[in-house]
Amino acid sequence: MRFDVVTLFPEMFAPLTDNGVNARARNKGIWDLQFWNPRDYTHDVHRTVDDRPYGGGPGMVMLAEPLDKAVDDALLARKAQGAKAEVPVVLMSPTGRRFNQNIAQEWAESDGAIIICGRYEGIDQRFIDARVTHEMSIGDFVLSGGEIAALAMMDSVIRLLPGVLNDNQSAVCDSFHSGLDGLLDSPHYTRPEIYKDQPIPDVLKSGNHKNIERWRREQSLRITAERRPDLIHKARKKGLLDKKDEAFLLSLKT
Ligand code: SAH
Secondary structure (H helix, E strand, O other): OEEEEEOOOHHHHHHHHHOHHHHHHHHOOOOEEEEEOHHHHOOOOOOOOEEOOOOOOOOOEEOHHHHHHHHHHHHHHHHHOOOOOOOOEEEEEEEEEEOOHHHHHHHOOOOEEEEEOOEOOEEOHHHHHHHOOEEEEOOOOOOOEHHHHHHHHHHHHHOOOOOOOOOOOOOOOOOOOHHHOOOOOOOOOOOOOEEOOEEOOHHHHOOOHHHHHHHHHHHHHHHHHHHOHHHHHHHHHOOOOOHHHHHHHHHHHO
């Protein structure tokens, strides 16, 4: 998997490239990241990448040309590496489709993407119309640039790649993942058995895996019903809740 990130601030990606499981996986060659800085595609002494908006209004708008050329070079570099000619060109944008775990799982099966990080008020629409294939938002709030959004998105995709997490199972048991039928995760406990007078739930000591699995399922159902009833509806619609699940959900209401 290869990401090509078009950004004015490549140094902001150090958390992904220098730390933890992601860095180790990059060193192992499981994924790679290249940067393309729009400033390298300017011709004036000030290396200008933005200008005032037509029609007036606050802020500055990113110029189309440096972005266009950065994407050209990213495509050439991918081709030289033998990657498929068609690659998603993803613009991070609050007006995009909301990113979620399903999309992360789909992307984890792909060759990666070219990711455009916006700055200022936004980007000249003509670049978006001509080059961008997907617009992606990480939530209903506005960041000062696309870098943090791109980091969050790439991190969630990379941790799904085989060989990135130590325990291959652990991504499967996460909130929103299809392994949990898209529900929220259940609570976790570790040693000591009693912490500040609070014991752990008895069932977790029972050694009875079937009961433990059932307890975790019911905790997932309970927490999801309380906090994200929309996810319960989604799982039900997909036929992922069985009779036992429905009976448990009913018992919560009474
Ligand atoms: N004027 C724009 C916001 C610009 S914020 C608007 O109101 O829609 C500057 C840049 O930050 C954007 O171009 C985008 O790349 C990034 N950004 C901000 N919030 C984001 C979000 N929630 N998800 C993804 N990218 C975001």
